[in-house]
Amino acid sequence: MRAVLIGAQTYGLTGVHADVELMRRVLTDRGFTDLDVRTEERARYEGIREALARLRGAVRPGDGVVVYYSGHGGLSDGLQYLVPVDMGESTSTDFRGYLAEELTAAVRALTAVTPNVTCVLDSCHSGGAVREAAYESGLWALKSVRLPRVPPDAALARAALLAAPDDSLVPNVVRLTACEQHGSAYETELRPGAGRQGVFTAALADLLDATAGRRVPWSVLMARARDRIKQQQVLQRPDAGGPSGRLPFSLEEPAEPERLPLLRREGRFRVPGGALFGLGPEDEVRMVFPDDTARNEGRERSVPATVDEMHVGDAVLRVTLAAVPPPQADELSSAVVPPGSYALAIRVHDRRQVLIDAAGSFADALRKELARSPRLAETSEADKAFAVVRVRDGRPEVLNRQGQPARRPTDPAYADASRLTALLDELARGERVRWLRDPRDSSRLDAGLDVLFEARRPTGNGDWRALKPMGESLYDGDLYRATVNNRSGTPLYFWVIGVGLSGRTALVTNDQPSGYRTEPHTDRVTAPVRVYWPPDVPEQGPRPETVHLIVGDRPMDLSGLASREARDRSAHTADPALGALLQEVWDGVRDQQMDGGEEFHYRVWTVHADALPRTREAST
Template sequence: MTLRAVLIGAQTYGLTGVHADVRLMHEVLRKHGFTDIVTRTKELACYAGIKEALSRLRAATRPGDGVVVYYSGHGALLGELQYLVPVDMADSTPTDFRGYLAEELTAAVRALTDVTPNVTVILDCCHSGGAVREAAYEAGRWALKSVELPRVAQGAGLERAAALSRPGDPLVPDVVRLTACQQHDSAYEAELRPGAGRQGVFTAALAKVLDPRRHLRVPWSVLVAHARDRIKQQQVRQWPDAGGPSGRLPFSLEEPSEPERLPLVRRDGRFVVPGGAVFGLGPEDSVGMMFPGGHAKDVGQEFSVPATVDAMEAGDALLRTTPAAAPRSLAGDLRTAALPPGAYALVVRVHDRRHVLIDAQAPFAEALRQELARCPRLAETDDERDAFATVRVTQPGRCEVLNAEGQPFRKPAGTAHSDPARLTALLEELARGERVRRLRDPEGAGRLDAALEVRFEAEHPAGSGDWRMLRPVGERLYSGDSYRVTVANLSGVPLYFWVIGVGLSGRTALVTNDQPSGYRLEPYGDEHRSTRTTASVRIYWPSDVPAQGPRPETVHLLVGDRPMDLRGLASREAPSRSACTTDPALGALLQELWYGVRDQQMDVGEEFHYRVWTVHADALPQSREAEA
């Protein structure tokens, strides 16, 4: 296996730190074992140079290789046209548009994944529709990675984009996407050390957390959260994100088992889990607050401080803890408003636990009980009426996990069902699905007060373009059917929405996983999108689920007043085809590549308010045509 990279730095329109970004990323990748690194800076970062570099990367890549595509420079968003800004952007003519388009980047990335699934795209740029590089602040120390771009004819660019876009093309599935900022916001470069010159704030933070000495076997999602916290402490309103299979370890396909990490912030002197209600927290639940080591000798270590949910404020969980319980090196941090970068919360025990009935003999039953005792969201019951799942041994070394109707959730998978630890992991996933399936509006102050219009629609026959409204309950969906969700913001404030699916297999999916912190809906009447329709989502009957139906299929639309990372609601495993898989148009991919909205460090005084719209349907294993 060879680790390969193309590093593109287009230092244009007032940017001065791009070349430093490329040098820094080159050094970082070398430390991680990259041996084939191609850089394109100065005149080589022109439109033709970018296109050629990515084409050569595709030709050199072999199955099993690891690939990185990195870009530092300006990013532009002009209406529906999104593009990187090469150094020869000003040479565009009505028939020769020199911006490197979203669709071109999409095609280049898809070509790479045709050879290897180990692809990472890192974009340190902004999307500010031409309104770019504004005045610096902090006495000129900071500057936007953007500038007022010259007016160029877009016609050729729109034609090129249209020729590359094909409705119904799937997203590139194996790409880890690391983005510097949200779609309509900007990224910054800064002089981070006196006299060192400017460099990209995101690139600098990412390089810091990628130091192999600091974090061993930590996935991208966690590393980017650490980078985000570092940027927050620099008082920069720039929120990086990690999309795609961000549970992977850097530059590999390995996805380690990770606990359910929840966001943790300080607000008015209190520790808070923002959006705690959505994650199933309630009064008197127990969590562990996790803090990274505060001194050089603690690098790579984490310290846990026990806490209890004291009260719910809107949709947030307020924590009660004793600073004296923390290690001495952290005591000062617990008394200040700023958390150390990388702090988060773990669930220890919750009030709303799902009950499991064990129909088995010792020693298997005892081993399973010991595993259940360590699960924060599971408990044993001896009353089948209380059980959401029953574990039944049918013969030595073989058992089934049955739902309340006596149907197997999944087909027995050899040792996966006979190993108590792996069986418990399956039960935890199914319990998460049952909890998320019951997601509903919060009570009292947590309810969002905003005017919205919501439509759930299904298409049949498939591919006909004939969409009809779905009822909240009583619908029947068949394998191969598709649905979509449209939401319109009729209020005067920006809102965020997520689509969450709980499939017939019990797996949960953040359907809008390209933007895990929420699709932004602009205020009503704003020139940018105040109404959005998701790409179509196709219902599949997974191969590991017995073809017995009907089974419940649930779709939630959650709308909130703050960005919030809801990746924690999704199933941990990633089957090749889950009950819900997205199938959006190609034109959405650049938003997935570039978009990044952050919630981890919410501003003081901002509580999370939300509402939930739901369709509960019955899914059937056959196609609609076969039923007819």
């Protein structure tokens, strides 16, 4: 187990060295034996490069690896970078910021040896962010800094050498960040006389200590960290990217049901944005509440509930307190939802129909699995089936509506009935997301905005062409993007959700899980996304490829719409040259309490296209 711990205490920060020492102790307790600590003069630009190069040379297959950074972060001139201690020595020909592209390349080199890599960044990613007045009192130090302007030519040239437009991202890296790309991170004195410390590092370390010996994945830890920081009244939002369903510092990823946000308003529990997650009246959910003592972190208690009504996109829950033991009933009467609480969808009424064209023990086992599924049901009518399961030559396969195999016959999902049911569940989920529509009630967003989808070939100088909502053809390798023009007078947030030709769903705007913020009267363009034909899908087409752009009036984590398997596939979809830092498909972290008190209003724009396996050049 190896780690590089970098602490660049610059421009007024005083808690960075304490952050590094705290993480050194936490990692040592977790079994790390090779820790390379870089602070003060060792945290210069060349020192950071040398540390990561040394780590790359020392790491061995199967090693657990951590890259940790505490200090200032910068975002300017289209560049994203960490701020080494010699940043002030930058010149027009020698930029001393450690670029996002450099960190991406260094981490990619590590994953070429071991997939067990965790990157933790406790820094602000927005140079010179606008501060709230409450944080200008001296109690809080912003981990972003306004630097004397250095011509960016040298940095841009260095970034261009490191990133190519079609580079894949780094699918195996767990990324834990103190805030959003354009957000702020802070350090403060957590206890009188103890000195300053990073708010995020302190919360993360405390939770790692509290859950030692328990099977608590990163996704849960980060949700708890977000809650703790919110309770401190800090305007800072930690995020988690990559395979955050893993247990800390391991490759083990427990099979966890998907978590939905849960809050309480006007005396009733709600799942905010429940309509987007497919909930409707009389659907059944389970509310899960963590134990409220540190020694029992990871223990949870659950209470069944039913969706009573939909209100402005939120699912309002009905709880029968008579069926709940008195201690829990008293807690449910409280006005406060415990930090880390969430909801699970148990039974929804949109049950997709499956035709089983088979007999024998495998078919019998599959029928038993479908009978237990909250989202699937067997049918004998072919025209009602969204999928057909048949057995040929003793081998099961799943066919889509067009009669095409959903996966290659050698796919491990066909190993037994339970795994095949999991595949059908994922395909059904993709079907539901594929036909996501504008809400027809008061949850519809009323704001002036325009949306444009465009596509182009990946090579050459072809111009971007506008995409129609229906009838377009996209080929393996084509690029598409979306532009949002916010004509309203308030900030809006948007997400791009893709339902690929494989039926998997992915959060395409993967570097901002809570939504891209677009300011009033401005345009914002997404990074180009590449149409990708997965190797486990037979090259038979056309197959449906759907792109949704969802615009809402508040930040909200929509990663619950993404398939777990889509994480690794979407490593091929974005363009790292645009400067996003270790972009990953976001997974597993949900809003446990929504910011603010208003309901979620949204609209949906969609392109339904046909995906074809041949490249456009090969088809002409």
